[in-house]
Amino acid sequence: MRIVVCRAEDIAVLERFMPSHSVDGSHGARFARQEAGDSSYLIPWLDGLPVGHAEVRWTGCEAPEVRAVQPGCPELNGLFVWPASLRSRGIGTALVRAAEEQALARGTGLMGLGVGDDNPTAARLYARLGYRPTVPYVDRWAYLDVDGVRQECADPCVFLVKDLSSGPLDVKPA
Numbered sequence: 001m002r003i004v005v006c007r008a009e010d011i012a013v014l015e016r017f018m019p020s021h022s023v024d025g026s027h028g029a030r031f032a033r034q035e036a037g038d039s040s041y042l043i044p045w046l047d048g049l050p051v052g053h054a055e056v057r058w059t060g061c062e063a064p065e066v067r068a069v070q071p072g073c074p075e076l077n078g079l080f081v082w083p084a085s086l087r088s089r090g091i092g093t094a095l096v097r098a099a100e101e102q103a104l105a106r107g108t109g110l111m112g113l114g115v116g117d118d119n120p121t122a123a124r125l126y127a128r129l130g131y132r133p134t135v136p137y138v139d140r141w142a143y144l145d146v147d148g149v150r151q152e153c154a155d156p157c158v159f160l161v162k163d164l165s166s167g168p169l170d171v172k173p174a
């Protein structure tokens with residue numbers, strides 16, 4: 001498997017294998033933020049196919065509750081492995097590592113990410129990788145339903161942060 005930052009020609013392939021209905025989380029929106037210098041959109045490829053994604057948002061989490069407590073902390077957003085049969089094989093961990101390496105290369109000593117209160121399995125993974133809870137917040141996002149009507153969502157989450165000063169390969173027990 002190799003992890004590569006998204007290229008313009010990847011967007012159609014990503015839409016085909018991992019269609020997204022999220023407005024701000026579409027592949028096109030994520031690529032546009034990368035083009036603007038606001039994020040890095042990381043894609044893992046296996047046997048010539050995309051098998052997930054993760055966006056490092058250098059501008060940080062958009063939630064005001066998080067910005068107040070963690071100003072300047074980049075956010076690892078949209079971590080996803082697909083198809084589900086490929087989960088629990090280390091691809092998610094490799095994406096987190098790649099994001100941490102990018103942060104260190106930019107001289108950024110922190111990485112943050114949000115996890116939903118209803119996602120204890122992902123929270124377990126992040127705890128294992130050294131991420132610690134900081135602040136609860138509400139993740140507000142929107143998607144277009146089958147009729148193309150915008151639907152607003154609000155998910156209770158916790159923002160987790162890792163100090164990268166000891167290096168990206170530092171795995172602490174949860």
Ligand SMILES: CC(C)(COP(=O)(O)OP(=O)(O)OC[C@H]1O[C@@H](n2cnc3c(N)ncnc32)[C@H](O)[C@@H]1OP(=O)(O)O)[C@@H](O)C(=O)NCCC(=O)NCCS
Pocket residue numbers: 079080081082086087088089090091092093094114115116119121122123124125
């Ligand atoms: C969370 C996710 C990105 C992890 O990727 P992965 O390749 O499975 O991760 P790894 O193989 O490196 O680590 C496995 C750990 O991920 C977590 N995990 C596995 N399947 C999961 C799932 N369906 N949902 C959430 N977390 C999961 C577990 O903690 C697992 O540890 P375990 O195998 O000891 O139970 C992936 O499972 C996924 O896409 N889940 C659905 C979307 C999601 O929940 N994204 C996170 C949003 S915060």
